[in-house]
Amino acid sequence: MTESTSGARVTIWNEYRHERNNPIVTKVYPEGIHNALKEGLASYGFEIGTATLDEPQHGLTDEVLESTDVLVWWGHMAHDDVDDTIVEKVHNRVLQGMGLIVLHSGHYAKIFKKLMGTSCALKWREADEKERLWVVNPSHPIAAGIGEYIELPQEEMYGEHFDIPAPDELVFVSWFEGGEVFRSGCAYYRGQGKVFYFRPGHESYPTYYNKDVLRVIANAVNWAAATGGATPAYGHVPVPLERIRGRE
Amino acid sequence: MTESTSGARVTIWNEYRHERNNPIVTKVYPEGIHNALKEGLASYGFEIGTATLDEPQHGLTDEVLESTDVLVWWGHMAHDDVDDTIVEKVHNRVLQGMGLIVLHSGHYAKIFKKLMGTSCALKWREADEKERLWVVNPSHPIAAGIGEYIELPQEEMYGEHFDIPAPDELVFVSWFEGGEVFRSGCAYYRGQGKVFYFRPGHESYPTYYNKDVLRVIANAVNWAAATGGATPAYGHVPVPLERIRGRE
Amino acid sequence: MTESTSGARVTIWNEYRHERNNPIVTKVYPEGIHNALKEGLASYGFEIGTATLDEPQHGLTDEVLESTDVLVWWGHMAHDDVDDTIVEKVHNRVLQGMGLIVLHSGHYAKIFKKLMGTSCALKWREADEKERLWVVNPSHPIAAGIGEYIELPQEEMYGEHFDIPAPDELVFVSWFEGGEVFRSGCAYYRGQGKVFYFRPGHESYPTYYNKDVLRVIANAVNWAAATGGATPAYGHVPVPLERIRGRE
Amino acid sequence: MTESTSGARVTIWNEYRHERNNPIVTKVYPEGIHNALKEGLASYGFEIGTATLDEPQHGLTDEVLESTDVLVWWGHMAHDDVDDTIVEKVHNRVLQGMGLIVLHSGHYAKIFKKLMGTSCALKWREADEKERLWVVNPSHPIAAGIGEYIELPQEEMYGEHFDIPAPDELVFVSWFEGGEVFRSGCAYYRGQGKVFYFRPGHESYPTYYNKDVLRVIANAVNWAAATGGATPAYGHVPVPLERIRGRE
Numbered sequence: 001m002t003e004s005t006s007g008a009r010v011t012i013w014n015e016y017r018h019e020r021n022n023p024i025v026t027k028v029y030p031e032g033i034h035n036a037l038k039e040g041l042a043s044y045g046f047e048i049g050t051a052t053l054d055e056p057q058h059g060l061t062d063e064v065l066e067s068t069d070v071l072v073w074w075g076h077m078a079h080d081d082v083d084d085t086i087v088e089k090v091h092n093r094v095l096q097g098m099g100l101i102v103l104h105s106g107h108y109a110k111i112f113k114k115l116m117g118t119s120c121a122l123k124w125r126e127a128d129e130k131e132r133l134w135v136v137n138p139s140h141p142i143a144a145g146i147g148e149y150i151e152l153p154q155e156e157m158y159g160e161h162f163d164i165p166a167p168d169e170l171v172f173v174s175w176f177e178g179g180e181v182f183r184s185g186c187a188y189y190r191g192q193g194k195v196f197y198f199r200p201g202h203e204s205y206p207t208y209y210n211k212d213v214l215r216v217i218a219n220a221v222n223w224a225a226a227t228g229g230a231t232p233a234y235g236h237v238p239v240p241l242e243r244i245r246g247r248e
Numbered sequence: 249m250t251e252s253t254s255g256a257r258v259t260i261w262n263e264y265r266h267e268r269n270n271p272i273v274t275k276v277y278p279e280g281i282h283n284a285l286k287e288g289l290a291s292y293g294f295e296i297g298t299a300t301l302d303e304p305q306h307g308l309t310d311e312v313l314e315s316t317d318v319l320v321w322w323g324h325m326a327h328d329d330v331d332d333t334i335v336e337k338v339h340n341r342v343l344q345g346m347g348l349i350v351l352h353s354g355h356y357a358k359i360f361k362k363l364m365g366t367s368c369a370l371k372w373r374e375a376d377e378k379e380r381l382w383v384v385n386p387s388h389p390i391a392a393g394i395g396e397y398i399e400l401p402q403e404e405m406y407g408e409h410f411d412i413p414a415p416d417e418l419v420f421v422s423w424f425e426g427g428e429v430f431r432s433g434c435a436y437y438r439g440q441g442k443v444f445y446f447r448p449g450h451e452s453y454p455t456y457y458n459k460d461v462l463r464v465i466a467n468a469v470n471w472a473a474a475t476g477g478a479t480p481a482y483g484h485v486p487v488p489l490e491r492i493r494g495r496e
Numbered sequence: 497m498t499e500s501t502s503g504a505r506v507t508i509w510n511e512y513r514h515e516r517n518n519p520i521v522t523k524v525y526p527e528g529i530h531n532a533l534k535e536g537l538a539s540y541g542f543e544i545g546t547a548t549l550d551e552p553q554h555g556l557t558d559e560v561l562e563s564t565d566v567l568v569w570w571g572h573m574a575h576d577d578v579d580d581t582i583v584e585k586v587h588n589r590v591l592q593g594m595g596l597i598v599l600h601s602g603h604y605a606k607i608f609k610k611l612m613g614t615s616c617a618l619k620w621r622e623a624d625e626k627e628r629l630w631v632v633n634p635s636h637p638i639a640a641g642i643g644e645y646i647e648l649p650q651e652e653m654y655g656e657h658f659d660i661p662a663p664d665e666l667v668f669v670s671w672f673e674g675g676e677v678f679r680s681g682c683a684y685y686r687g688q689g690k691v692f693y694f695r696p697g698h699e700s701y702p703t704y705y706n707k708d709v710l711r712v713i714a715n716a717v718n719w720a721a722a723t724g725g726a727t728p729a730y731g732h733v734p735v736p737l738e739r740i741r742g743r744e
Numbered sequence: 745m746t747e748s749t750s751g752a753r754v755t756i757w758n759e760y761r762h763e764r765n766n767p768i769v770t771k772v773y774p775e776g777i778h779n780a781l782k783e784g785l786a787s788y789g790f791e792i793g794t795a796t797l798d799e800p801q802h803g804l805t806d807e808v809l810e811s812t813d814v815l816v817w818w819g820h821m822a823h824d825d826v827d828d829t830i831v832e833k834v835h836n837r838v839l840q841g842m843g844l845i846v847l848h849s850g851h852y853a854k855i856f857k858k859l860m861g862t863s864c865a866l867k868w869r870e871a872d873e874k875e876r877l878w879v880v881n882p883s884h885p886i887a888a889g890i891g892e893y894i895e896l897p898q899e900e901m902y903g904e905h906f907d908i909p910a911p912d913e914l915v916f917v918s919w920f921e922g923g924e925v926f927r928s929g930c931a932y933y934r935g936q937g938k939v940f941y942f943r944p945g946h947e948s949y950p951t952y953y954n955k956d957v958l959r960v961i962a963n964a965v966n967w968a969a970a971t972g973g974a975t976p977a978y979g980h981v982p983v984p985l986e987r988i989r990g991r992e
Contacts, residue, residue, distance in 0.1 A: 143725030161480035229639030391973030477887030657976035728905035
């Protein structure tokens with residue numbers, strides 16, 4: 001059976017502030033998280049572009065959004081700097097069918113909070129802890145090519161309660177050394193689009209060079225890129241010519 | 249086994265514009281939809297108050313919100329007139345544990361759209377059509393005391409695609425004469441709160457005098473009023489005294 | 497973006513009794529439902545084999561099962577004639593990763609009831625009724641290439657309550673002329689496998705020549721064929737060398 | 745708002761072999777797990793009876809089953825000794841509306857496997873490990889009166905992958921010292937009944953004296969005891985007097 005690759009057009013959006021301001025982070029991601037991801041995903045047959053917060057319109061022009069099948073999002077310290085008009089456009093694109101992969105601290109991104117409708121709050125701790133992301137749905141295509149768990153020697157802890165709607169499909173649950181658990185791979189269907197939240201990726205750890213993490217992101221892109229059904233029509237529907245009592 | 253009644257403190261919020269402006273509607277609900285519901289729910293042991301759009305702060309003062317266990321919401325032609333600050337407060341109360349029952353055209357209410365994160369769009373038609381609300385989860389407490397379906401001789405048709413997240417629990421699916429179906433009883437867990445969307449209730453039909461419809465609303469109030477677990481703590485968690493490698 | 501085809505190895509299992517015993521059915525499916533489906537799916541790039549009830553081991557030998565990515569199942573009047581040992585093997589294969597598409601009256605097949613754990617009972621009526629299968633999740637890949645609904649001029653009615661677990665993903669809900677609704681496209685993750693129940697296909701109607709019905713079955717095959725994660729290990733796990741208090 | 749108590753008629757079924765054969769276990773549960781649970785649940789207003797494996801018909805006579813609102817089940821080393829006819833009766837009762845709470849090693853009970861349709865396999869280890877059961881749905885009534893997590897100083901580890909269907913409602917996720925996670929509080933709607941799987945309770949630890957564990961079981965009993973809608977009718981439905989084209 002052939003391996004499916006979607007050839008999706010992917011835009012990787014990154015805040016790109018830490019990498020330019022914090023020497024520790026610059027060392028880990030000298031070209032920025034967006035370019036590390038772009039390189040890490042190079043072998044998957046996607047058409048990858050990048051966009052960052054400080055570009056005009058955050059790089060998310062109408063043209064870019066219209067030609068993006070899946071948007072990958074990393075943000076952390078400047079969620080408030082994202083323009084509300086752009087958030088609105090991204091939101092509409094997702095409901096129209098664009099996939100969205102939200103990474104790590106993107107749980108507090110305006111676009112993720114808008115789509116989830118909850119606070120998206122969680123517990124956190126930076127203590128170089130080991131994380132194990134256990135696969136809880138081995139049938140799910142987002143888990144393809146992954147073993148029973150992914151082990152990351154050092155990550156920032158995120159712990160429950162994670163204030164999100166129950167995922168339509170829960171794929172990963174994480175274990176942290178310090179005693180916490182976290183629903184770390186969460187898939188949602190929203191409108192004609194698909195959203196996947198994936199936890200790992202604190203900026204000071206080389207997480208986005210991990211081949212399992214990259215595999216999951218690639219799987220998520222393929223999952224989110226899959227075409228669904230026709231765009232529904234909404235609004236007033238005329239009286240049908242049949243089937244209404246007394247009006248046939 | 250004893251029947252459970254929650255004695256919940258209920259606030260019924262109603263737009264209350266149609267009943268005062270449209271003689272057809274005034275005839276059906278002379279005291280307003282909110283008072284019809286209040287009377288209809290009188291036998292269920294709730295503590296019921298009402299609030300309407302044109303009251304100061306839409307009747308949803310901090311005091312009212314803090315002392316409301318379940319908020320019932322009916323709105324249609326003036327969703328935009330609902331103050332964003334009030335919407336924000338209601339949203340916070342839901343995440344803190346207040347139940348929310350959204351009726352009929354409330355699918356376009358700001359609070360419902362905010363909680364759902366989708367457009368909440370649908371198809372509609374006013375043609376005095378028969379509606380059958382089929383119970384698809386006979387195990388669910390919101391269906392208590394209801395038969396296999398509720399039949400309403402005349403209602404406004406709402407049809408799929410209904411742009412909402414897949415309900416955590418789908419309780420009713422409606423059939424309409426004209427050929428449409430609609431997920432008409434949809435339950436969600438959001439934060440510490442619970443939300444139930446219930447479709448029937450076009451203002452020109454006496455739907456809120458129907459004892460089965462009232463039973464479902466009462467069941468939904470009891471379901472949404474049920475207490476859950478402790479309020480989670482969010483934010484930074486200190487390094488635990490044990491279990492971190494090299495720090496014991 | 498490229499259209500994904502899985503090249504899956506598909507086995508179409510058919511009871512094949514009606515077509516040989518009932519002239520009305522023979523007329524609709526002269527080569528049997530299995531061959532009509534095989535022809536109808538010919539353009540989708542699958543490797544298709546067939547198997548029927550009255551073949552030795554119902555055509556589901558260990559060799560066939562081991563080399564099947566997705567099994568499609570149609571049965572109606574002879575569910576009891578299916579050997580329990582074969583059912584057991586099919587069940588194991590699904591939990592190991594084989595996809596399963598169950599059609600129409602297959603809701604009472606031993607394998608479907610075993611996987612669902614419920615009675616799988618429903619209401620039915622043969623009255624040449626029109627059926628509309630509405631897409632309720634336009635984001636779902638099983639709805640790819642389909643419009644807002646599929647209309648079948650004549651089908652056997654199946655109505656709620658359909659005693660199944662709530663689908664992990666509900667894709668279609670049907671409307672019938674006579675007043676019933678039915679959850680007609682239901683997707684489940686079970687073990688490492690995926691199951692899709694699809695309602696249409698009464699033996700006396702030419703349903704399996706309908707291009708939309710065939711498209712959904714093909715979509716479902718691709719969905720069910722997708723590889724997931726590694727096969728989990730179960731059972732006793734030795735004490736880890738670290739992280740157990742007092743044993744490091 | 746009044747606290748809801750269902751006054752449910754509860755039958756606690758226990759294998760009751762370990763307590764009589766293993767001195768370590770006898771010490772922890774001298775009267776048997778069933779009586780420890782009965783005492784522990786004494787303040788919740790239930791009508792509690794017990795039944796054990798070695799009683800005639802395992803204590804689950806037709807009379808007992810008909811008058812049981814919620815059945816609690818603990819079994820471990822003798823699942824095979826449970827009579828298939830009794831399993832069938834329990835299964836039917838659940839589909840008719842009896843609640844079922846399955847504890848700990850009951851994951852391999854015939855009745856649980858039958859209802860789930862999967863292998864229900866998992867990983868395990870006996871190493872006196874600490875367990876933390878985190879609440880992942882603080883809105884759920886099964887979490888009522890519980891803090892952010894329940895900590896058990898010593899329990900037997902159960903780890904993912906736990907081969908069950910995705911719970912309709914996931915309430916608890918456990919953390920274990922040794923590196924594993926486990927979906928430890930799983931709620932399902934099946935037919936007219938409700939099933940809750942709750943992990944803790946290895947026979948050699950005093951888990952069933954823990955007041956939080958007892959609180960969860962009591963909450964689960966109330967949740968599972970709640971009445972739903974009318975018993976659906978299944979089977980052939982006559983042609984309706986209206987709404988069929990050409991037959992009005």
